[in-house]
Amino acid sequence: MEYQVLQDEIKAAMKARDNHRRDILRQVHTECKAIEVNERRDVTEADVDAMLKRVIKQTKETLDGSIKAGNNQERTDALTAQVAILEGYLPKQVEGEELVTLIDAVLADTGAATKKDMGRVMGELTKRTGGNFDKAAAAKELGSKLS
Template sequence: MDKSQLLDQIKDAMRAKDKNRLSILRQVNQAMKQIEVDERRDVTEADLTAAVKKLQKVTKEEEEAIERAGAAGHEERLAMLREQGEVLKGLLPAQLEGDELRARIDAIIAGEGLSTKRDMGKVMGALTRETQGNFDKPAAAAYAGSKLS
């Protein structure tokens, strides 16, 4: 997703009068504007992904804090946070999973000549760089661990 697509989604949320979605999208847009002003450069897709992941982390932390404190009387806020999480998840690029993930791991192992369990960090690091962290991490670790002796 790029900035123009984000602005289109903001317009769509305004038309649909979806206040919660609009609020989230505006937060992401504000983060993009902050990068443009502070760093005096155009935002990239990586910047957008990083901003969404940061908001996703904050939302999840707040949701967990409310649940730990006792959700009594906070059901409405919890529902809103869960909806925010879903909106943010929809803004992220699709996660690499299944056969495609296994093929990418096999290519990394073969390409770099990795063979031992000590090379697990190299495999995961290379996979993170290639996909910018958009992959199923537990599944990747399990599969890479089974391929390395």
């Protein structure tokens, strides 16, 4: 997601009086603003995606802790909704048949044949997809294809 799109989404949530979505997006915006201030550079689309993933990870950890602690259901539902909203802004993940096809192409391009090459293949998959692929499924598929 582009930085300007994030700002536009915050404005749209404000106009729609969707306070929950607005607050969640502001959290991501604050993280991105820190990049501008601390690193003195413009925020890129990759930065916004990284911040979305980071906030999702933090929220999921909080959600897991909330479930284990047996906190009230209202908080658990709010955290679950927050994760769903944030995941809606991430780029589509490569999975299923599309992932298998991409793995085959990477294997052909890199000439990987053994399990020792798995890290190199995963790295190339990360480059080609921007990290937006099902890593567990990719590792399982690679494990079956490499000797």
